[in-house]
Amino acid sequence: MGLKVALIQADIAYGDPEANYRKIEREFEKAAADHPDIIVLPELWPTGYDLARLDEIGDPEAEQAVSFLSGLTRKHQVNAVAGSVPKQTKDGTKNTMLVFDSSGRLVKEYSKAHLFRLMNEEKYLIQGNDNGLFHLAGHPSAGVICYDIRFPDWIRTHMVGEEGKQTKILYVVAEWPKARVDHWKALLISRAIENQCFVVACNRTGADPNNEFGGHSIVIGPWGEIIAEAGGEETILHADIEIEDVDKVRESIPVFTDRRPGIYKL
Numbered sequence: 001m002g003l004k005v006a007l008i009q010a011d012i013a014y015g016d017p018e019a020n021y022r023k024i025e026r027e028f029e030k031a032a033a034d035h036p037d038i039i040v041l042p043e044l045w046p047t048g049y050d051l052a053r054l055d056e057i058g059d060p061e062a063e064q065a066v067s068f069l070s071g072l073t074r075k076h077q078v079n080a081v082a083g084s085v086p087k088q089t090k091d092g093t094k095n096t097m098l099v100f101d102s103s104g105r106l107v108k109e110y111s112k113a114h115l116f117r118l119m120n121e122e123k124y125l126i127q128g129n130d131n132g133l134f135h136l137a138g139h140p141s142a143g144v145i146c147y148d149i150r151f152p153d154w155i156r157t158h159m160v161g162e163e164g165k166q167t168k169i170l171y172v173v174a175e176w177p178k179a180r181v182d183h184w185k186a187l188l189i190s191r192a193i194e195n196q197c198f199v200v201a202c203n204r205t206g207a208d209p210n211n212e213f214g215g216h217s218i219v220i221g222p223w224g225e226i227i228a229e230a231g232g233e234e235t236i237l238h239a240d241i242e243i244e245d246v247d248k249v250r251e252s253i254p255v256f257t258d259r260r261p262g263i264y265k266l
């Protein structure tokens with residue numbers, strides 16, 4: 001069965017939630033006009049990396065983002081892996097991915113497990129400890145955030161899945177800097193090949209006072225082939241994916257059957 005995905009590769013205004021909410025609403029409407037099954041947004045789209053001001057501009061319990069995104073997905077009857085938002089909790093602020101189904105129901109929250117020191121995340125954020133597994137549009141799926149893709153053990157944990165149902169699609173939401181966009185692409189292709197899954201990865205573009213961001217949002221198939229890739233500009237990247245391709249690749253080279261976790265010392 002084919003699945004249409006639309007990735008919103010947006011520039012994000014630094015520390016300006018009002019402007020970002022307006023932009024995401026506009027871009028979401030544009031993306032929805034092509035009737036995709038799933039819309040994907042980038043990491044920390046409400047604030048960008050203005051982490052030092054999160055006490056002021058963070059979202060208490062993510063209530064504002066949940067209500068906004070639930071309304072958008074319900075209005076356009078579309079599923080969304082809705083990027084991540086700064087969720088203020090009583091223990092501190094988390095970088096939290098929100099996933100909604102087409103009725104506007106919040107299906108999953110996943111908080112970034114690996115904090116990225118090069119961008120001071122560990123000073124301002126607290127890490128999550130739960131996995132990013134969910135079902136969306138009928139498919140076993142997983143979502144992770146940016147730096148998480150450098151941890152193949154974490155991704156493998158997700159792809160092995162639950163209850164014997166191996167995960168078929170890995171969603172990645174990111175604010176990945178332009179300086180390492182070659183790593184972005186190589187890591188994502190590797191995660192797709194080794195896990196024999198689709199990778200649907202949405203990055204932001206533009207710049208903030210400290211970084212230029214790379215764009216190059218990408219959709220990769222389970223054989224490692226690039227199905228669609230954006231350049232560095234603001235755009236909406238559309239792709240059609242055939243989920244059955246995952247089973248074909250997993251049957252031809254049965255990596256999940258042949259793996260021997262018992263002898264791996266991690």
Ligand SMILES: O=C(O)CCC(=O)C(=O)O
Nearest residue numbers: 116146147175176177180
């Ligand atoms: O791992 C990298 O090079 C980039 C990671 C990153 O920018 C992030 O996690 O926000």
